[in-house]
Amino acid sequence: MIKWSFSGLKDFINCPRQYHEVKVLRNFIKAPTEQMLYGTAVHAALEDYVRDGTSLAKNYERFKPMLDVLVGLPGTRYTEHKMALTGDRAECGFDAEDYWVRGIADLLIIDDHKAIIIDYKTGSARYPDLRQMKLMALMVFAYFPEVTSIRAGLVFVMHGTIVSENYNRDMVESMWDVFLPTLTRLEAAHESGAWSPNPTPLCGWCPVDTCEYRERKRRY
């Protein structure tokens, strides 16, 4: 059984070879970019504010009105909520040996049979990818049997916009179908050992310095 997460699956889609070298063999480390470090700092500040009311640093104060809307929503709040499922899609401990998939919801609010899931984004709002929210929603349905409907949204904090979707419990099977074709490809790559490169203009920044495409891009 292949263990996976949404970010890992995305890395595999972007380049199976890089995924294999970085995530499976751990031959190379992806150094965090400046944007990633900024994103981590913002996430920590927003989490502290929503969980404990910790004051925001001056440069983050502009996020307060948006956060106050979230804090004012009814229900039980969970911040940085870790969830994991086994292969039969049952909840398990985040660090359980037999976990199959796992993820962390930035903010989860449970209000009786309804839930809200929020993921903070510090990057561009141009190409929102809601598959991550589908996976989070699938985990929430597994963890909270009383929940029948979920609104899940990517909050682009730099732009003050939200992109959201609504899910009902009767959509669960079709929501899993979104991931199964890629998971089948991932399993096939593990079985065959064929990890194809997927060269793009970003190869020059790839940590896999043994890949011929990285060198080729560097020369231009």
Ligand code: SF4
């Ligand atoms: S250099 Fe490009 S093709 Fe090669 S592993 Fe990295 S991302 Fe993939």
